[in-house]
Amino acid sequence: MSEPSTAPESAATSHPEPIVNRLSIQGATVNGSGSQTANNTLLRSIFQMGIPVSGKNLFPSNIAGLPTWFTIRANADGYTACRKEVDVMVCMNAQTAREDVAGLPAGTTVIFEESLNLAGLRDDLDFHAVPFAKLVREVCPVVGLRRLVVNMIYVGVVAELIGIEMGEIEKALQKAFATKPKALDLNVDAVKAGLAWAQENLKTHSRFRVERMDKTSGKVLVDGNYAAAVGALFAGVTVAAWYPITPSSSLTESLISLADKYRLDPETGKKNIAILQAEDELAAIGNVIGAAWAGARAMTSTSGPGISLMSEFIGLAYYAEVPAVLVNVQRTGPSTGLPTRTMQGDVMFCAYNSHGDTRHPCLYPADIQEAYEFSLASFDVAERYQTPVFVLSDLDLGMNLWMADPFEYPEGGIDRGKVLDEEALAAAEDWGRYKDVDGDGIPYRTIPGTPGGKGAYFTRGSGHDEYAVYSEDGDVYAGNVDRIKRKIQGSAAYLPQPVTDDRGSSIGIIAYGTSHDAVREARDQLRGEHGIETDYMRVRAFPFPESVKTWIDAHERVYVMEQNRDGQMRNLMRIEIPSVAEKLDSIRHYTGMPLDARTVTDAVVAAEANAKGAN
Amino acid sequence: MAAAPKTNKIGLSVKDYRGGASTLCKGCGHDVITNTIISAFYEMGVEPHMVAKLSGIGCSSKPPAYVLKGAWGFNSVHGRMPSIATGVALANRELSNIGISGDGDTASIGMGQFVHMLRRNTPCVYLVENNGVYGLTKGQFSATADEGSVSKGGMANDLPAIDLCTMAIELGCGFVARSFSGDRKQLLQILKAAIAFNGTCMIDILSPCVTFNNHSGSTKSYDWGKEHEGRIHELGFVPNWEEPQVDFSEGGTVEVPLPDGGVVWVKPLENTNHDPRDKAAALTLLHEDYKNEHVYNTGIMYLDSSRESLQDDMDLPAEPLWNMPRETLRPSREAMDAIVESLR
Numbered sequence: 001m002s003e004p005s006t007a008p009e010s011a012a013t014s015h016p017e018p019i020v021n022r023l024s025i026q027g028a029t030v031n032g033s034g035s036q037t038a039n040n041t042l043l044r045s046i047f048q049m050g051i052p053v054s055g056k057n058l059f060p061s062n063i064a065g066l067p068t069w070f071t072i073r074a075n076a077d078g079y080t081a082c083r084k085e086v087d088v089m090v091c092m093n094a095q096t097a098r099e100d101v102a103g104l105p106a107g108t109t110v111i112f113e114e115s116l117n118l119a120g121l122r123d124d125l126d127f128h129a130v131p132f133a134k135l136v137r138e139v140c141p142v143v144g145l146r147r148l149v150v151n152m153i154y155v156g157v158v159a160e161l162i163g164i165e166m167g168e169i170e171k172a173l174q175k176a177f178a179t180k181p182k183a184l185d186l187n188v189d190a191v192k193a194g195l196a197w198a199q200e201n202l203k204t205h206s207r208f209r210v211e212r213m214d215k216t217s218g219k220v221l222v223d224g225n226y227a228a229a230v231g232a233l234f235a236g237v238t239v240a241a242w243y244p245i246t247p248s249s250s251l252t253e254s255l256i257s258l259a260d261k262y263r264l265d266p267e268t269g270k271k272n273i274a275i276l277q278a279e280d281e282l283a284a285i286g287n288v289i290g291a292a293w294a295g296a297r298a299m300t301s302t303s304g305p306g307i308s309l310m311s312e313f314i315g316l317a318y319y320a321e322v323p324a325v326l327v328n329v330q331r332t333g334p335s336t337g338l339p340t341r342t343m344q345g346d347v348m349f350c351a352y353n354s355h356g357d358t359r360h361p362c363l364y365p366a367d368i369q370e371a372y373e374f375s376l377a378s379f380d381v382a383e384r385y386q387t388p389v390f391v392l393s394d395l396d397l398g399m400n401l402w403m404a405d406p407f408e409y410p411e412g413g414i415d416r417g418k419v420l421d422e423e424a425l426a427a428a429e430d431w432g433r434y435k436d437v438d439g440d441g442i443p444y445r446t447i448p449g450t451p452g453g454k455g456a457y458f459t460r461g462s463g464h465d466e467y468a469v470y471s472e473d474g475d476v477y478a479g480n481v482d483r484i485k486r487k488i489q490g491s492a493a494y495l496p497q498p499v500t501d502d503r504g505s506s507i508g509i510i511a512y513g514t515s516h517d518a519v520r521e522a523r524d525q526l527r528g529e530h531g532i533e534t535d536y537m538r539v540r541a542f543p544f545p546e547s548v549k550t551w552i553d554a555h556e557r558v559y560v561m562e563q564n565r566d567g568q569m570r571n572l573m574r575i576e577i578p579s580v581a582e583k584l585d586s587i588r589h590y591t592g593m594p595l596d597a598r599t600v601t602d603a604v605v606a607a608e609a610n611a612k613g614a615n
Numbered sequence: 616m617a618a619a620p621k622t623n624k625i626g627l628s629v630k631d632y633r634g635g636a637s638t639l640c641k642g643c644g645h646d647v648i649t650n651t652i653i654s655a656f657y658e659m660g661v662e663p664h665m666v667a668k669l670s671g672i673g674c675s676s677k678p679p680a681y682v683l684k685g686a687w688g689f690n691s692v693h694g695r696m697p698s699i700a701t702g703v704a705l706a707n708r709e710l711s712n713i714g715i716s717g718d719g720d721t722a723s724i725g726m727g728q729f730v731h732m733l734r735r736n737t738p739c740v741y742l743v744e745n746n747g748v749y750g751l752t753k754g755q756f757s758a759t760a761d762e763g764s765v766s767k768g769g770m771a772n773d774l775p776a777i778d779l780c781t782m783a784i785e786l787g788c789g790f791v792a793r794s795f796s797g798d799r800k801q802l803l804q805i806l807k808a809a810i811a812f813n814g815t816c817m818i819d820i821l822s823p824c825v826t827f828n829n830h831s832g833s834t835k836s837y838d839w840g841k842e843h844e845g846r847i848h849e850l851g852f853v854p855n856w857e858e859p860q861v862d863f864s865e866g867g868t869v870e871v872p873l874p875d876g877g878v879v880w881v882k883p884l885e886n887t888n889h890d891p892r893d894k895a896a897a898l899t900l901l902h903e904d905y906k907n908e909h910v911y912n913t914g915i916m917y918l919d920s921s922r923e924s925l926q927d928d929m930d931l932p933a934e935p936l937w938n939m940p941r942e943t944l945r946p947s948r949e950a951m952d953a954i955v956e957s958l959r
Contacts, residue, residue, distance in 0.1 A: 220958035230954060236944035238936040239705045258954070262946040270932040272943055274705040279731040283698040286691070286728070290702020293689060294667065294710065295937030297944075298702065312692050406955040409948050414941050447937065448667050448687035448703070449710055456664060458680055458688035470680070 021051050021076035023087040023208035024222060025158065028100045028335055030093050032064025034148035037176055039070040041191075043401060044172035045164050046074050047221050050213045054080035055401045056594050063067050067096045074210055080403060082594035084398075088162060090154050091116060091399075092132070101125070109206035111157055128202060130157055130194075139193045140186065149190045149479035156194020161206045165315045166195060220406050224371035224397035225301075227407070228327055229254035231375025233262060233300055234410050237325075239298040241287030243306060246339050247395035248329035251301040256493045282304035285313040285324070292323045293459060295447035297379045297414075299325035304333045304346050307353065314388050315354025316461040318484070320435070321443065323417075324380035327375065327391040329398040332592040341592025342395035347477070347568035350390040351542050357481060361491045362390045362542040366516035368404030370540070371397055374496065380415035385491050394563070396514045396594040418444045421453040433457040433468040434480060441487030443611040487542060495541035498548060504534040507608070508555035510584075512539045512569055515561040515595050522600035530605055539569070544576055552580040557611055559604055560586045563595055622879065624660035624856060632657040636682040639674060643835075644796035644822030645744045649681045651799050652713070652742075655806035656683060659854060667703050667710045671696040671725060674751055674824070675717030675744040694725025697732035700739045701925065707935040708926045711810065712739040718759040719749050722777045726758075729779075733786040733815050737925045740816045742808040744796075746824040747835035754827035761909060765832030780916055781901045783817040784894060789919040790816035791897070793912065795840045796823070801850065801913060808852035809916070813878040813924050819909065834909055843956055847889045847914040848881040871918050877920060891918040 025042065029035035036057065043055045053074045060066040073083050085105050091097040091112035098121065101110060114129035136150040159169055160179050169191055177184035212218040229251050232240070242252040256275050263273045274291075278284035284300045291298040302310070307328055331337035333345045350362050359382055363374040374391050382389040418438075422426060425446065431454065433546040434443045446455035457468040464480070511519040516538055526532040537551050552558050552573075558580075560570040567586030574581040587603040589595050620627050632653045657664070663685030670676035672693035679688045687710075691699045700712045721729050721743050732739065745769050747760040756764075760772045760778065783791045790812045794802040802820065809816035821840050823829050829836045834843075853859045855876030863870050865882040869890055881891060889900055897917040904910050 026828065071621065219956055222958045226958075234945050234951070235943060236939075238939065238944065239702060262950050262954075263944075265943075268932060272928050272932060272936065272939055274926075274929055274931055274936060276701070276705065276929070278698070279727055282695060283701075283728050283731065285697025286695045287702040287705070289691075290669075290689070290699035291706040291937075293699070294703040294706035295935075296702075296706035298706070315670055315694065316692055382814070406958075407951060409951045410945070414945075449665055449707055449935075451662075451664055453685055456685050456687050458690065460688075460690040461692060462690065 018207050018209045020209045020211050021074055023074055023210070024083050024163065025072045025088040025090070025162075026086040027070045027090040027154070028093045028096050029070070029151060030064075030095075031060055031062050031066045031067055031068040033151060035068065035070065035092070035151045038151035039072065040401065041152070041155050041172045041176060042158060042164065043072050043168060044175070044221060045159070045168040046072065046210055047216050048168040048218050049165060049210060049218075049402065051076065051210055052078040052080055052215050052403055054403060056082050056396070057400060058593070059340050062125055065401070067093050076213060076215070078215065079521040079597070080598045081521055084596050084598060086256075088158065088206055090158065091118060091513045092151065092154065092254065093441060107207070109161060109208060111154065111161065126204070126206065128157075128161070130154070131196065132385040134194050135197055136190070139190050145186070149186060152187045152190035153194035156191040156196070157198045159191070160198035160202060161196050161213065163205070163209045165212070166191075197602060216403060218406065219403050221401050221403055222368055223250070223399055223401055224368055224393055225251035225329065225399060227368045227371035227404070228301070228375040228391065228398070229258055230407055231372040232325070232379070233258050233381040235297060235376045236377065236414050237273065237297050237299050239274050239276070239288065239291035239296040240300065241278045241284040241291070241298070242300050243278050243281045243284045244303065245281075245303045247399045248301040248303050248306075250399065251327060251329065258518060264467060281309035282313070285310035285326070287318050288324050289313055292382070293448070297383070298323075299327065299379070301329065302325040303329050303331045303440065304349070305336065307346060307349065311354045314354060314360070315358055317388045318354065318358045318360065319356070320459045320461055320486070321386040321445070322459070323386055324388040325378045325382050325391070326388060327393060328395040330392060338592045340395070342514070342563065342594055343590060343592060344392070344563040344568070345395060346392060347564065348572060350392060351572055359446070359485070359488050359543065361385065361387055361488065361495060361587050362392055363496065364392050364512040364540055365397065366513055366538060366540075367397070368402045372407045376410055379489065379495070382415040382494065384415050384494065384551055385442060385487060386417060392513060394514055400594070415535050418442055420444050420446050420455065422450055422455070425450065425452055425454040428454075432466040434464065434483075435466045438485050440490050441483045442490070492541070492545040497545060498540060498551070499538045500536065500551060503533050505533040506534045506556040507532065508535045508537060508552065508558040508562060509604070510537050510539060510558055510569070511561040513563075515563060518595040518597045518600050519561055520560065521597035522604070525597055525601040526604055529601070532604065532608060535605070542572065548573070549577045549580060552577070552583055555583065557585065558583050559607060560584055561595070561600060562586050562588050563590060564588060565590045622706055623657050625662060627657070627660075627663075629653065631663060631685065632683050632686045637678070637681045639677060640826050642744065642825040643674070644824070645675060645678055646706050647796040647799060648742065648802065648820060648822055649678045651802045651806060652678070654681045654803055655810060659807055659810045661711060661810060665710055667712050669696045669701075669703070669712060669714045671716055671720040673714055673717045673720045673749070675720060675877045676854055678715050678744070679713075691948070692718050694723070695728050696720070697725065697728035697739070697741075701732060701737045703734065704737050704739070704925055705929075705931070706937040708738075708931065714739045714741045716741065717745050718743060718745045718757040719746060722758040722779060725810050730782065730786055733783055733788045733817065735925045736787070736789070736814040736922050736928070738813055738815070740806065741818065743817070743819045744822040745779070745835070746822050746828055747833070748824050748828040750824050750827055755860065761834040764834040767827055777852050779817065779819045780903060781898060782919050784897055784901075784917050787920050787922065788817050789917070790915075791917040792816070792818045792915045793820070793823045794818065794853050795844050795911070795913055797837055797840050798846075798913060800843065801846065804851045805915060807854065808873070808877070809880045811852070811854060811875055812920060813874060813875050814922060816919070840911060843909060843911040845912045846884055847887045847912050848883055850879070850881045850914055853878045855882070873920050873921070878919055879915065881915060889914070894919070
């Protein structure tokens with residue numbers, strides 16, 4: 001049988017031949033035990049061997065002690081979405097080991113601390129008992145460090161089991177411990193101890209293997225929060241105000257470390273950026289709006305609960321037309337929800353955020369490249385349209401490591417939009433802050449401090465006329481909010497356009513954000529396993545351009561893939577494009593886990609069976 | 616004091632510092648403050664276009680529209696003007712912030728932002744036009760209403776008042792003053808000194824609400840203010856371009872130089888001897904207000920210009936951030952290469 005590229009990676013145990021460069025490794029450990037470094041070492045080593053790879057960290061809202069799982073997927077075809085099935089399982093956590101083993105597919109390779117006695121639990125798994133406790137005592141004399149170092153021993157065991165090259169592991173460790181030579185030695189020794197033990201004692205290797213290939217050269221491994229921070233840095237952000245919240249904190253923390261290197265004045269050593277940890281999100285957005293009003297390129301990073309707190313100010317910025325960039329790294333809501341799990345739960349909330357009639361440009365990055373590019377572009381959008389802009393990332397993109405092409409240096413200039421300086425003001429006749437001079441709904445603004453005596457105006461969230469003068473006149477109000485609506489709708493042509501990949505099918509799939517990876521793989525599964533051909537449109541921004549309607553119109557049935565309970569993107573499309581409402585169905589995944597292809601495939605197959613039955 | 620010249624040091628006249636007509640009630644204490652702000656900015660010779668006049672929501676948040684028509688105004692959301700002021704200060708440190716707030720806007724909904732502005736020492740002349748009630752919503756007590764003060768409808772307030780001056784001193788504010796809109800002469804000197812000060816200036820001003828809190832039984836009425844005000848000193852401010860007109864050697868006069876070269880001076884009055892540089896004495900004085908059946912002490916309670924401003928604490932450059940050229944803000948290709956290389 002020729003194996004299709006979409007073949008299930010966990011084949012039956014009877015399947016004798018090795019399975020190369022198609023596997024998932026899961027480490028079950030205790031939060032706070034340093035296992036992240038061990039898992040990243042495995043991930044990076046596989047990456048360095050040229051094999052496409054991704055890592056998904058499933059961690060608790062806890063500092064130390066609770067169970068945590070990390071899944072690495074290596075795939076020769078570049079499918080790096082989350083995958084439910086595990087091929088190699090590392091059981092280091094007594095709290096969860098029995099449950100972990102119970103859920104594994106037949107044929108999985110399992111290594112475990114020998115005292116856990118797991119081998120008798122099932123007879124269809126490939127068990128390897130490892131004396132981790134004994135090995136760590138030998139390699140690490142400092143008792144207090146053993147809890148951390150023990151995880152590096154499983155790196156060595158896994159390396160031998162599946163064929164990771166020790167040279168690449170050492171290289172990965174050198175990167176991780178670049179500034180800590182003592183720790184480097186200890187960790188290398190631990191990996192070697194695990195490797196040596198495995199070489200001497202393992203009776204068999206795993207049938208899941210990795211072998212060097214050449215599919216990662218030139219690529220980088222990075223998380224989306226870091227990518228968004230790079231985008232902001234190169235966009236020329238000068239004020240960033242934030243309040244720590246999972247899963248967005250590492251975005252601004254990355255910006256801080258980048259700015260410490262790349263935003264220092266070469267002569268004075270002063271910082272050409274202000275990054276302020278606010279007292280709460282209410283203040284963080286106020287800082288951003290105050291700074292942007294005074295001319296800075298300003299941003300905040302937060303998550304859903306933060307957006308809830310910021311909503312009143314967001315309405316002010318919309319109505320008073322002040323630029324602002326908000327990166328919302330979405331997590332599972334409502335309320336505190338599952339703070340360390342992913343979700344696309346704020347689609348509706350951001351599109352129409354704040355009281356009264358509002359609508360806001362939203363960008364939906366799908367991967368690292370877009371996390372960088374959309375963050376970079378969002379400042380231009382905010383200033384061009386003088387309005388708050390949301391970049392809707394999520395925990396999966398923001399906090400997990402993704403393989404990506406390197407960031408491209410931005411060639412363009414910086415679009416600061418319609419700003420009148422002293423000279424332009426002197427030439428302008430009868431300037432009014434909210435006058436629609438060009439017919440595009442975008443007025444001209446001035447920056448506080450502009451000399452000449454003609455640019456001052458009064459910014460307010462209360463009713464105002466074209467000259468920014470207080471007004472309670474109903475017609476003036478309606479004219480103003482209609483202009484703002486036109487202005488925002490006009491942004492649809494400027495924002496990132498949908499990306500389509502059509503195969504001539506009457507069945508369409510719409511996805512956005514981090515569902516892309518799983519949908520890409522699912523479409524191949526649908527074709528390869530079920531003979532279902534699909535067209536695909538990935539929506540990248542709100543408000544929607546006309547092409548979204550045209551594309552939906554051209555299809556009989558359209559499934560909108562969502563990582564939320566209510567089908568928020570479908571609902572948004574039904575509101576915005578009512579004529580297509582009947583055609584849109586949604587596939588919803590909302591366990592807080594990153595989306596996997598199998599979930600998409602199964603749902604489309606079931607829905608198609610229903611659709612055909614109904615016909 | 617000599618009569619004010621017809622134009623100030625930058626050649627502008629008083630009318631250049633005026634704004635729109637007030638829509639507050641006739642006789643409102645806030646309008647007195649408005650006029651005093653106009654005089655202070657005029658006398659200090661501040662360029663109007665270099666001023667950001669900021670507010671939140673409430674009666675007290677309207678006056679920015681009544682002053683300095685050549686300045687940029689921002690009437691933001693309730694209680695959250697301090698975060699706007701902080702953002703402005705980060706974007707353009709050359710602007711002068713004046714924030715006008717009230718007791719509801721500061722001591723209730725805005726308490727969180729108020730205290731953090733003080734902690735950070737955000738440069739801002741922050742005025743609390745304090746009348747003890749919510750005017751626009753028709754006379755509910757605010758959190759600065761004194762215990763036992765009686766509302767227009769005859770109800771007594773049974774909660775303790777929040778003392779904003781005490782709180783400001785505790786939180787490290789280096790310019791804490793209290794005044795009364797019935798005492799324009801003193802308020803003018805305080806405002807001038809505040810304009811010259813680099814950091815947060817918290818000025819708590821008893822500013823009676825003529826409609827909802829000016830009756831007998833109120834402890835925020837004009838009559839109450841006039842009866843209870845106790846000036847703790849005579850005070851004045853000499854800007855750095857003026858020659859002092861007072862004899863600093865006169866008994867007990869304390870001079871406090873500001874970093875820009877201006878000098879604040881205070882001279883003891885009969886029965887008073889407060890040194891505004893003494894933090895503990897300032898706190899004691901404020902606490903004694905309450906022991907003495909609400910003596911309303913006014914003057915500069917505390918003055919310390921040694922703390923770094925927000926921008927210096929954050930190590931920001933002298934030039935404003937907002938207008939830096941692309942070449943300064945966008946790192947080089949080599950920088951991008953280094954970033955990418957670090958991720959391989």
